[in-house]
Amino acid sequence: MARKKKGAGRKTLLRAFYTQLMRHAFALGVSAGPGNVSYQEGLAIADSPLGKSAIALAANDAAERDIDDTPQLATGGIVTEPTFALIGEAGPEAVIPLSGPFMAPKPIRSRRKRSKYSKELGKQLKMLKKKHPRTKVTALMKRAHRLTRKALK
Numbered sequence: 392m393a394r395k396k397k398g399a400g401r402k403t404l405l406r407a408f409y410t411q412l413m414r415h416a417f418a419l420g421v422s423a424g425p426g427n428v429s430y431q432e433g434l435a436i437a438d439s440p441l442g443k444s445a446i447a448l449a450a451n452d453a454a455e456r457d458i459d460d461t462p463q464l465a466t467g468g469i470v471t472e473p474t475f476a477l478i479g480e481a482g483p484e485a486v487i488p489l490s491g492p493f494m495a496p497k498p499i500r501s502r503r504k505r506s507k508y509s510k511e512l513g514k515q516l517k518m519l520k521k522k523h524p525r526t527k528v529t530a531l532m533k534r535a536h537r538l539t540r541k542a543l544k
Contacts (some may be wrong), residue, residue: 402454409450414438417446512539 418433436442462474465481469489478484515535523531 406450406454409453410446413446413449417442508539508543511542512536515539515542 414434414437417437418430421428421433421436422430437446456475462468462470462476463480464470464476464478465484470476478486512535515538516531519526519531519535519538520528
């Protein structure tokens, strides 16, 4: 008589749990999405042959993961690729992206109001750069200051 592997009963139980979890999560997701699909119709889709196959694949993958092999990040760590990890095992933890669009927004800095002189200087310098593209900026700045003082008199 063949002996069962240690933990085989646990995996069967986990597989059944994940199958039901994913079945109902799928139905909820479909019913909450765009369109007029009810929860019952979502369950019917999940119970179709294709739905059952997809859910079985995902449930098998989830049941095969051993929690002892899962990275536990209670003492910290940096993750550089998609990772299945245990979060919150030693109490409250923060998961914060280090880059990308989901980073914390940068504080908004208020700009001080530009003076009339500064605005006019910018206009004069832009005009001079357009007229004299090969002239050094230092020479253009002197002329721009002169034209700005003249314009504001």
